[in-house]
Amino acid sequence: MFSSNRLPALVLTGLAVVLVGTLPQAALAAKKQEAEQPADTRDFSKEFRKNAGPVQKDVEAKKWPEVLAGIEKLEALPELTTDDRKVILNWKLAAQQGTGDKAGLMATIEEFLAGGFASPQQVGPMNQQLAAWYNSQKDMPKTLLHYRAFIDATADPTPDELETMGRLYLQTGNDREGVAWLNKAIAATKAAGAKPKELWFQLMDRSYVELNDTEGRLQNLEALTMEYPKTEYYSRILAIYSQGSQDDRTVMLNAYRLAFTDVGLGTVGEYLGYADVALVAGSPGEALRAMDRGMQDGVVPSVGTNQQTLQEAKTAVARDKKDLPSDAASAAKNAKGEVDVKVGLGYYSQGDWDKTVEAVQRGLAKGGVKRADDANMLLGASLVQLGKYAEAKAAFAAAAASTDMYMKHIAGMWSALADRRAAGAGTG
Numbered sequence: 001m002f003s004s005n006r007l008p009a010l011v012l013t014g015l016a017v018v019l020v021g022t023l024p025q026a027a028l029a030a031k032k033q034e035a036e037q038p039a040d041t042r043d044f045s046k047e048f049r050k051n052a053g054p055v056q057k058d059v060e061a062k063k064w065p066e067v068l069a070g071i072e073k074l075e076a077l078p079e080l081t082t083d084d085r086k087v088i089l090n091w092k093l094a095a096q097q098g099t100g101d102k103a104g105l106m107a108t109i110e111e112f113l114a115g116g117f118a119s120p121q122q123v124g125p126m127n128q129q130l131a132a133w134y135n136s137q138k139d140m141p142k143t144l145l146h147y148r149a150f151i152d153a154t155a156d157p158t159p160d161e162l163e164t165m166g167r168l169y170l171q172t173g174n175d176r177e178g179v180a181w182l183n184k185a186i187a188a189t190k191a192a193g194a195k196p197k198e199l200w201f202q203l204m205d206r207s208y209v210e211l212n213d214t215e216g217r218l219q220n221l222e223a224l225t226m227e228y229p230k231t232e233y234y235s236r237i238l239a240i241y242s243q244g245s246q247d248d249r250t251v252m253l254n255a256y257r258l259a260f261t262d263v264g265l266g267t268v269g270e271y272l273g274y275a276d277v278a279l280v281a282g283s284p285g286e287a288l289r290a291m292d293r294g295m296q297d298g299v300v301p302s303v304g305t306n307q308q309t310l311q312e313a314k315t316a317v318a319r320d321k322k323d324l325p326s327d328a329a330s331a332a333k334n335a336k337g338e339v340d341v342k343v344g345l346g347y348y349s350q351g352d353w354d355k356t357v358e359a360v361q362r363g364l365a366k367g368g369v370k371r372a373d374d375a376n377m378l379l380g381a382s383l384v385q386l387g388k389y390a391e392a393k394a395a396f397a398a399a400a401a402s403t404d405m406y407m408k409h410i411a412g413m414w415s416a417l418a419d420r421r422a423a424g425a426g427t428g
Helices: 026-036 046-060 064-075 082-099 102-114 120-136 140-152 159-171 175-191 198-211 214-227 231-244 249-262 268-281 284-296 304-333 337-350 353-366 372-385 389-399 405-425
Strands: none
Touching: 046 064, 046 082, 064 082, 082 102, 102 120, 120 140, 140 159, 159 175, 159 198, 175 198, 198 214, 214 231, 214 405, 231 249, 231 268, 231 405, 249 268, 249 284, 249 372, 249 405, 268 284, 268 304, 284 304, 284 337, 304 337, 304 353, 337 353, 337 372, 353 372, 372 389, 372 405, 389 405
16 A cells, blocks of 8 residues: 555656757857848847857867857856847857756756747757756755746646656645646546556545545545555545445445445455445345455454354345245335335345346336435446446446435446446447
8 A cells, every 4th residue: 555645756757858959059059040040130249249259169169168168258248138148058058068067057058948048849848857957956846847837838748747747746745736737647648548547546645635625535536446446445435435424324335335346345344344234224145245255355354243243144144035035026016116126135135136137127117216326226236247237337327316425426436347347348
C-alpha cells in the first residue's frame, strides 16, 4: 500500500534536453538576422556596431572563452538597444553552452525569456529546460513556475507532462491544483484509448484526504477500483459507504456483495460484516459463502464465534432450502411484487441465479416493491453470475435511479464490473 503522507520522488524525465536545436545558434542567428532584416529597420547602436565585429569573429570560430570576454565588454556599453541586447544574449547562450557553464546558461535563458526575445517556438522548450535545472537544484517554486510556463506554451501536452504538472503542485502543497492536473492526465489518457496510471489515482487519494473532500475521494477511489480492482481499494470504499450511510444494511449488503463478487474482501471485519448483514437480510447462503471464503483465504480465523456464525449460516441455509419451494408457490399467487423479490433473495442465497432472475423480474413487473433499487441490484448481480452482462447493465441502470446516493454509486460500480467481465468474455 502506498504511503498516505509522502509523495514518491518526482523525476522530471525528458526535460534535460540538449540546447543545440532548441536554442538559436548565435552566429547563425546573427547572420540570419542581417540577411532577413533590412538595414533600415535594424536598431543597433553606434557603439555596438563599432565593437561587435571581433566578438562575432570569435563566435564564428567558436572561441567561447574569448566570446565571453568580449560579451562582458559589450554589455558595459552605454545605451544598448533591444537589438543589441538580443544579439549579445544569443552569443552568450552559445558561448556558455560551449564552455559547459550550466548555471550561467540557465541565468541567461531566464534573461532571454524575460526580455521577450524568445520566439513562440522557443518559449516552451526554454521553460522546460529551466524547470529541469531548478528541479535538479531542488528549488520547487521555480521548478513549478517554469514548468507551468512550459505547459501553457505547449498546445497539446502529453499525459505524462500533465502528470508532472500535477505532481509539482502536490509537492508545493497545492493539493487542489495537483488533483486538477492529475485528472487532466487521466482524461487525456482515456481520450487516447489508453489506461490511466494507477499511481495517479493513488496520489489523488492522499490529496482528497488532505482536502477533507470525502465525495471527491469516493469518486476517485471508485474510478481507481474500476481500472485496478483490488481488495485494498474496496476496503477504503466500504469504509466510506459505511460511515456515510450510517451502516445502512441495504447499502452495505449490496456493497459487500459487489466487492465479494469482484475480487473478494480484504479484512476479517469485512467478511464478518458481510456475513452479519446477509444473515439479517435473509440471505444466509451469502453469509456462508463469505465465511467459507474468508477462512479458506486465511483472513477469517476458523475459531470461536466465527465457527458459531458459520454454523448458524449452515442451519439457516438448510432451513431455507426446505421452505423455498412453498414460499415461491405462495409468492407467485400474491399480488404484491415485494414477496417475489424476497423469494428471489432466497434463490440468490442458494446460488440459483436463474430462479433469482425469474422471481425478481416477476416481482418488479407486479409492482409494489418497496426498494426497487435493491431489487434491480439483486437482479443485476444474478445476471452477472449468468454472464448476461448487457441485461445486467440494464438492471444496474434502473438501480441507479435510486434516491440513495450510495446505491447510485454501487450501481455504477456493478455496471463497470459487468463491462470488465464482458470484455474478458468477449461479449456484450
